[in-house]
Amino acid sequence: MLKNWDSLPKKMQQEEVKKYYTELSKKRGALGAKRFLDVVLAACMTVLLSPVMLILAVCIKLDSKGPVFYRQERITQYGKTYRIFKFRTMVTDADKKGPLVTTGQDSRITKMGSKLRKCRLDELPQLFNVLTGDMSFVGTRPEVKKYVDCYTPEMMATLLLPAGITSRTSIVYKDEDEILDKYSRSTGKTTDEIYVEYILPEKMKYNLKYLKSFGVLEDFKVMIDTVLAVIK
Numbered sequence: 001m002l003k004n005w006d007s008l009p010k011k012m013q014q015e016e017v018k019k020y021y022t023e024l025s026k027k028r029g030a031l032g033a034k035r036f037l038d039v040v041l042a043a044c045m046t047v048l049l050s051p052v053m054l055i056l057a058v059c060i061k062l063d064s065k066g067p068v069f070y071r072q073e074r075i076t077q078y079g080k081t082y083r084i085f086k087f088r089t090m091v092t093d094a095d096k097k098g099p100l101v102t103t104g105q106d107s108r109i110t111k112m113g114s115k116l117r118k119c120r121l122d123e124l125p126q127l128f129n130v131l132t133g134d135m136s137f138v139g140t141r142p143e144v145k146k147y148v149d150c151y152t153p154e155m156m157a158t159l160l161l162p163a164g165i166t167s168r169t170s171i172v173y174k175d176e177d178e179i180l181d182k183y184s185r186s187t188g189k190t191t192d193e194i195y196v197e198y199i200l201p202e203k204m205k206y207n208l209k210y211l212k213s214f215g216v217l218e219d220f221k222v223m224i225d226t227v228l229a230v231i232k
Contacts, residue, residue, distance in 0.1 A: 001031040002160065009079050012156050020157035020211045031161075033216050038137055042130040053124055056087060056116070063112035066092035069125060074142035076163040082134040084142060085125035089113025099191040100144050101199075102177055120230050126165045138219040139164025140207040143200075150196050151204075158207045161214075166226040169206040173199070174229055 002024055005013065024031070057068045070088040072095070073081050091097070094108040102109065109117070116122040129135040135142070142163035151158075164170075173179065176199065183194040210218075 001035055002028060003078065012078070012159060014153045014156065016152075016154040017157040017160070020208070021160060023212060024160055024214065027214060030214070030216050034136065034219060035133075037216065037219075038130050041137065042127045046127045046131070049124060049127075056121060056124070059112055060088055060110075060116075064091065064110045070122075073144065074163065075145055075148045075159070076134050076142055077159060077161060079148070079159055080134070081145065082129070082132075084135075085128045087116055087122040087125060089116050089122045099195075100146060101180065101191055101195045106177070123165055130165065134162065136162040136164050138167060138210075138222045140210070141167055141170055141203075147196065147200060150200065154208065155204050157211060158204065160211065166222060167207065168210055168222055168225075169203045171222070171225055171229045172206060173203060 002021075005018070005021060008017075008021075060068050066088055068088060070086045070090070071083045072086075074084045076082055089110060090102070090106075090108040090113055091110060098106065098108055113122070126135055130137060139161050140158040140163055148159075179199065180191055180194055183189070183198055184191065187194065189197070
């Protein structure tokens with residue numbers, strides 16, 4: 001699951017990344033267990049939740065015009081580009097009508113989409129991404145290339161592992177849209193500028209800390225805390 005150092009993309013072969021790589025290379029057994037558990041859990045959840053996903057798909061189609069799924073290119077392990085699966089929560093072609101991150105008052109969000117986002121149900125189709133190996137249950141939330149291009153050398157270390165459905169960062173920033181609204185009112189900057197200058201660096205502190213403390217038990221704790229945060 002973890003490539004040899006010399007096989008990493010050149011942009012990742014930096015001293016700032018190497019210290020994280022060295023720590024992860026000592027946990028190859030845990031990395032293998034992580035992938036095994038990802039596949040088993042994702043397969044079971046896909047089967048169990050298929051009726052729920054079918055009902056949500058029907059509701060999305062009845063609520064607004066457009067496809068059921070939202071497919072956008074994101075960046076995962078080693079800088080690989082893949083297409084994420086999410087239930088569509090915004091109007092068709094929303095990416096062309098505004099920034100790539102959304103605020104709480106974003107007019108592009110549909111009525112059904114607002115409900116899905118509150119309960120994080122729009123994330124369910126990412127089970128398919130876990131099965132294909134593009135994502136894991138726990139890991140750095142996948143960014144679009146536009147924001148990955150803004151990574152510092154140290155931030156590139158987060159690409160050592162697959163992108164995750166959830167993370168400690170996702171829990172802390174579960175109300176990210178409200179935070180963006182607050183910064184927008186106080187700074188007058190655009191949503192993209194606020195995300196790159198203020199939000200992304202803070203989120204990355206948690207993501208980098210996760211790399212240092214990585215372990216299967218820690219992943220389970222994050223998943224449980226995620227469920228509790230959504231319920232709360």
